Amino acid sequence: MTELPEAEYRSVWDRFYAEFAFRPSVNPAKWPGIKEPADSVTWSLASLDEDPGHVRLARFVVVVEQGLAACVEPDAMLFALDWQHVSYSFAPHxxxxxxxEPWPLSPYPDGDYYDGDYYVYLSGDFRLGSFGHPWESSVCLFGQELLDTVAAEVEDVLGPPMRRGGHRLPVT
Known part of the structure; x- marks a missing residue:
């Protein structure tokens, strides 16, 4: 695991802002915080608010981490981005x-209202990853390979998704 040097940090974040139209905001009218890719599914994390012992949260984290690792080559690196804080590149295997060492960050965003942190995992080519929105209390997983690997189990933990491909789904 390596802390991103300043130049790489800026380069990766600049590319993320450009490719995902990232727009950080606490204002619900400006959510979602990214242009969610066509091959994405977004879940609310609200169901984890009532998770005694954080059992379902732990399961969610493991599922996403294992899914990301399964979708990249053994020698590949992932980015772990923490908005306006130290970010990393690391080998998930x-x-x-x-x-x-534990994984840096988490697919579960830091949801403190005054200092909430967007947590992002990205493959080096930006084809797959996760975007945790602290104020919407949501996670967007993207990349068809990642979705094929984890979507069913994530849905089992979090319930039905709220958006697919950036489009809100009817509440059932």
């Missing part, structure tokens, strides 16, 4: 295991 070399973290999180027994006697290894």
């Amino acid at each position: 070399r973290v999180g295991g027994h006697e290894q």
Whole structure:
């Protein structure tokens, strides 16, 4: 795991802003915070608010981490981006295991109202990843390979999605 040097940090964030039309805001009228790709599914994280012992949260985190690792080559790097804070590049196959460093950040965003942090995982080519929105309390997973790998289990943990491909779904 490596902290992104300033020039790379700026380059990765600039590309993320451009490719995903990232618009941070606490204003619900400006959500979602990114232009969600066609191959994306977004879930509310509200169901985790009542999760005694954080069992479902832990399961959600493991499912997303394992899914991301399964979708990249063994020597590939992922970016772990924390808006306006230290961000990292890391090899997902070399973290999180027994006697290894934990994954940096989490697919679950830091939801403090005054200092909420968007947490983003991205493959090096930006084809797949996750976008955690702290104020909407949502996570968007994108990239068809990642969705094929984790969507059913994420839905089992979080319930039905709220958006597909950036389009709001009817509430059932």
